[in-house]
Amino acid sequence: MPSLSTVKASNASYASHLLQSASTPVAIFIGGTAGIGEATVKALANYLHGNVHVILVGRTREPGERVLRELVKPSPSPGEKQDIGVIREFIPCDVSLMSSVDKMCLEITKLLESRLKTTAPPKINYIFFSANHSNLWGGHRWTEEGIDKQLAVRYYHRFKTTFKLMPLLRNAKDKGEDARVVSILASGITWWFDEDDFGFKKSSGLGLVLKGVNTNMVAAVYNDLMVESFADHNPGISFTNSMPGMVSTDNALHAFTIPFRAHWILKPLELFFFWIWILIFIKPEDSAQYHLYDLFQADEGREPERSGGEKKGKFYRRSRFGDDLGYRYHRKDQEVLKRRFWEHTTKVTELVE
Numbered sequence: 001m002p003s004l005s006t007v008k009a010s011n012a013s014y015a016s017h018l019l020q021s022a023s024t025p026v027a028i029f030i031g032g033t034a035g036i037g038e039a040t041v042k043a044l045a046n047y048l049h050g051n052v053h054v055i056l057v058g059r060t061r062e063p064g065e066r067v068l069r070e071l072v073k074p075s076p077s078p079g080e081k082q083d084i085g086v087i088r089e090f091i092p093c094d095v096s097l098m099s100s101v102d103k104m105c106l107e108i109t110k111l112l113e114s115r116l117k118t119t120a121p122p123k124i125n126y127i128f129f130s131a132n133h134s135n136l137w138g139g140h141r142w143t144e145e146g147i148d149k150q151l152a153v154r155y156y157h158r159f160k161t162t163f164k165l166m167p168l169l170r171n172a173k174d175k176g177e178d179a180r181v182v183s184i185l186a187s188g189i190t191w192w193f194d195e196d197d198f199g200f201k202k203s204s205g206l207g208l209v210l211k212g213v214n215t216n217m218v219a220a221v222y223n224d225l226m227v228e229s230f231a232d233h234n235p236g237i238s239f240t241n242s243m244p245g246m247v248s249t250d251n252a253l254h255a256f257t258i259p260f261r262a263h264w265i266l267k268p269l270e271l272f273f274f275w276i277w278i279l280i281f282i283k284p285e286d287s288a289q290y291h292l293y294d295l296f297q298a299d300e301g302r303e304p305e306r307s308g309g310e311k312k313g314k315f316y317r318r319s320r321f322g323d324d325l326g327y328r329y330h331r332k333d334q335e336v337l338k339r340r341f342w343e344h345t346t347k348v349t350e351l352v353e
């Protein structure tokens with residue numbers, strides 16, 4: 001378990017290695033307009049002295065453009081890379097809708113094709129997912145496309161986006177550069193699910209009452225399966241599911257204090273909660289250091305590992321302190337489960353292989 005200072009030193013060292021490269025990395029942040037995503041994109045830009053192309057995706061333009069404005073701007077000094085006019089773009093998208101995700105991926109591809117003409121073919125080095133939607137007990141759980149909204153935001157759009165942008169990740173890999181995907185959700189969790197109903201469409205009775213809790217939690221398992229399956233199919237690219245733990249983002253504070261707002265008599269408990277908050281939650285800025293560590297330590301395995309004669313990519317499942325959980329929680333029938341789940345997901349997200 002590396003300490004925060006070890007993580008920062010490691011990040012600084014990796015960033016200085018990136019700054020030696022002639023190429024400027026391209027990073028896509030889906031859900032980077034607030035919380036952990038915002039803190040992570042800012043930390044990345046700080047380490048790279050602004051020398052990074054950034055595309056942010058979220059539903060609302062104003063916070064997206066504010067975050068982009070606040071990113072460190074490239075300031076070349078003697079011996080450092082020249083200011084090459086980095087990309088700072090916001091793309092609005094409600095990622096709970098798969099049709100919008102299609103449009104967003106097309107927009108990202110076209111933008112990179114037009115702005116990175118000199119380094120053609122266009123590439124993506126890093127994709128970060130951190131869009132969040134939690135609805136444990138409320139109603140209105142289905143999107144207009146008939147998908148559970150928590151699963152759409154916490155899982156399906158992450159699969160679809162990664163799948164659609166894979167050619168650009170491959171371009172980065174083919175140039176010998178980093179090609180890495182990090183999904184910030186939760187890893188190493190065991191949760192029940194029905195293998196004949198991965199989308200939780202048949203829930204009834206108590207299952208229906210608990211559906212919000214189930215789809216919230218099971219998304220962690222689904223992200224673990226996702227990173228492993230993508231790695232199986234994509235040698236030379238790395239995929240990470242990263243656990244943030246308890247992070248004091250504005251939205252997390254809001255969600256955790258809802259019960260105290262139900263009645264004035266509960267108000268004093270809110271004060272008590274704030275003490276717990278200070279003791280156990282970590283700041284988004286510190287969380288961002290761990291997620292960058294997860295990214296920078298996600299070696300793609302340039303000499304692909306051989307398993308049963310097959311070439312595979314690398315996957316990582318990181319604890320909140322950056323430890324790799326490896327094959328922990330693997331099931332005996334993991335390969336069958338992965339195949340069934342892949343088929344389910346490509347069907348729901350309307351992807352053709």
Ligand SMILES: NC(=O)c1ccc[n+]([C@@H]2O[C@H](COP(=O)([O-])OP(=O)(O)OC[C@H]3O[C@@H](n4cnc5c(N)ncnc54)[C@H](OP(=O)(O)O)[C@@H]3O)[C@@H](O)[C@H]2O)c1
Nearest residue numbers: 031033034035036058059060094095131132246247249251
């Ligand atoms: N904070 C924690 O304690 C904690 C704990 C465990 C796991 N996590 C996981 O860590 C990740 C980041 O959490 P966070 O606390 O930083 O989240 P957050 O502060 O709630 O940030 C959410 C981000 O998601 C975007 N977003 C939400 N719904 C969206 C939608 N339908 N389409 C597009 N963007 C959407 C928001 O942007 P717009 O509003 O502009 O759309 C915002 O940028 C999430 O995956 C979360 O599940 C967090």
